[in-house]
Amino acid sequence: MASLFTVGEILAATEGRAEGLTADGVSSISIDSREIGPDALFVAIKGDRFDGHDFVGTALANGARAALVSADKAGALEGALVVVPDALEGLRNLARAARARSNARIVAVTGSAGKTTTKEAIRTVLGAAAPTHFSIKSFNNHWGVPLMLARMPREAQFGVFELGMNHAGEISPLTRLVRPHVAVVTTVAAAHLEFFDSIEGIARAKAEIFEGLEPGGVAVINADHDHAGLLVEMARASGAGKVVTYGFAEGADWRIERAEAADGHMHAVVRHGGATIPLSIKAQGRHMVANAVAALVVAEEFGVNRDAAVSALAQFGAPEGRGETSRLGPPAKPLLLIDESYNANSASMAAAMDVFAGQSAAPGGRKVLVLGDMLELGEKGPALHAALKDAVLASGADAVYLVGSSMAALADALGPQAVTDHKFTTDEIAQSVLAGLAYGDAVMVKGSNGVRLSGLVKQIRERFA
Template sequence: MSGLWSSAEIATAVGGDAHGTFEVSGVTFDSREVQPGDLFIALKGEATDGHRFVAQALEKGAAGLLVSQPVEGPHVQVAETARALDELGRASRARSSARIIGVTGSVGKTSTKEALYAALDRADPGRTHRSVKSYNNHTGVPLSLARMPREASYGIFEMGMNHAGELAALTRLVRPHVALVTAIASAHREFFESEEAIADAKGEIFEGLEGGGTAILPFDSPHRDRLAALAGPHAARMVTFGLGEGADVRAAYLVRAPRGGTMVTATLPDAQLSFTVGQPGEHMVSNALAVLAAVWAVGGDLAAAGLALADLAAIPGRGERRMVSVGGGEALLIDESYNANPASMVATLKVLGEEPVAGRRIVVLGSMRELGPDSDAFHAALAEPIAEAGVDYAILVGEEMEALAKALGRRTDLAHVPDAAAATGLAREAIGPGDAMLVKGSNSIGLAALVEALAGGKG
């Protein structure tokens, strides 16, 4: 492949002045992530100024810099680097002939984005680009665009938001040919007066659709019609996915796979596909159907997509399953430590309840953040799913979990602790051979450290 950006191309894209001639093979604004050949963008933030790390970036092999003040080394200078990052992303999108897919939703964004990448890359290796990690905000999205190789056949971009209006700005940068909403749930409810308002904010993704674009909607969502109305003015075509009768991409037949996961026969508008979803849970089937809908919409290879879905490994913090050594035997550790909201809590508790275990079902549940004035009610409502999952012991972490502790009462053996450090000791004492332990909470609770402690630092 040819180089990603030349200094002349960068200067033209961002309206800057080039000092020195260089070519870069990557882009980053985090000096810790600089690789040889990268463009390092010195962003100014509230806490720090990227210009302080210019020398460090050059030492690590950065080929060029994007800065807003004079520096030593080859660079392009602009008035404002944050705006220049947007312009570089916009220029990358303008020069690309790739089919572009935008992904948003309250739950399942990252997992669906990664599954889509695997599905499209399976048939066209090395020519599919996607945003890495959860780079889905006002800096992560333009960075992901700026990193897109000029020869890419497909580009997949995750877009998130905490407030109304944020997705509208991101989708106009991405300009997707396909805009996919995974699901609507009460995530970030602190900033919205209702779940309907969240649906409206997620529906902003349709505003950036390219002419002739496709909107992909969750058929089983109570907000389906609301999303369809939002997509209507912008989409040439709407495709629904789900389990319900009438969905355009539907799971007509489901059966639990012998080694976990689900065997699915899916019907599409002009095809039928039998495949296996490697990860367990009905919510993962829903994500897989969304993936098939998007692959179909861009004219991708459905058979290759089915093979990729069977092989797809869970992401650390988002359903990764580890067998850990305990007490002379092994236990299953389900790592959902990256994030949590009411809908994802219920979905993963259901997965735990369906897990065949020789020992006990144990949960370590951290507080769900940004739920606003109804936070206590959302936490307390988890009592029933916990009971339905047959949980034997619950370790509840964080102040917000007090409401759940009260709701559970004496129905479930439990401990309520203030932080992840206290929970780690209890989890180590509790887990035994044959047990299955689910660890889930908002990222700010820090339960990823608990998972690593139990796993001994090993995957």
């Protein structure tokens, strides 16, 4: 068993006490009793819907070596336990211990859109150069970040972490936990406006990522939005040793001068320091090129060979739910499915529909849009949904399906002639969408994760694969 932590290290890091514990160490850490690995430490955190303490017995039965539990729940539990005042804080202490012992070079990523895709691009580049540990899925919140950090192996040479937020003040403790050498902000846009007075407030919340930079650390900032200057100022005020910008904007340190789509790829030219860098990725959209260039910047800062980084990115494609493109059915006339079901805000909606505008259906096929609510926009939600009208019309869609109560504003803006169907839930609209699709069509599904459009994507795959 490769030891992630010895029992002694766990007890020292958490200042916990052992009860019924005979194992020498653990090889992994999990908070999900259903996905427990052998020789794992199960951490019984309390979530919004479930309390992990209710699943300690299941976790131990499924192979966990021990469970990290809160003291106020320990009396009712049996088996191998590490008892601490609070299980979530115990997890954070394990994360601190993993970070303190590590010699890895660390990068943290945040942004209103593109952070997961950028994280994936960065880990693709760094992973091709040396052992790299990275956040899985979108484990980017108050429990996801410490869980990912606590899982970092001793031998990792690079670490890539995603930091998310809904409110001001949430990124600050996460970045101070991760202590990145490089901090990346992908963009600032109208997301989570329900909890902010303005987009500038969102920018200031994103800039919290710079507070955790290691001495001499590097701030990497996308220059293609209105608040890039504010982020640069805040990075410097936070003590960043270096600030680097990237994007299509004039004056960006890493400037994308050309980006064109061809054969399912994006081909771009990037200029930096007098050098011309050709770049090709297996993904669609100018925003995907920007995400890839962020990875080039990080690679450069970490001393990764530039040609090797460009070569690694040639195999980089959009992750599941974030622009992943599939061709389902007969090769001669497939159904083209673009899965953007994981998240949505004004910026990512515009970027996705720009990509869709460049897509063509097969001869005789139709272009179909399925759009779900953009959540957490507060009182500005109706106006922001209605403002999608021009992008929808410019996309060239032959059929438009809308899902969610907030999409009523877009339905009104488009008018009944332009909307094929509008329902309030994915379950209600699924059969209508499926019945309207055929081989040769091109369909894009885009909405916030809470709308659960991923279920519709699954049904499309099952119907047309």
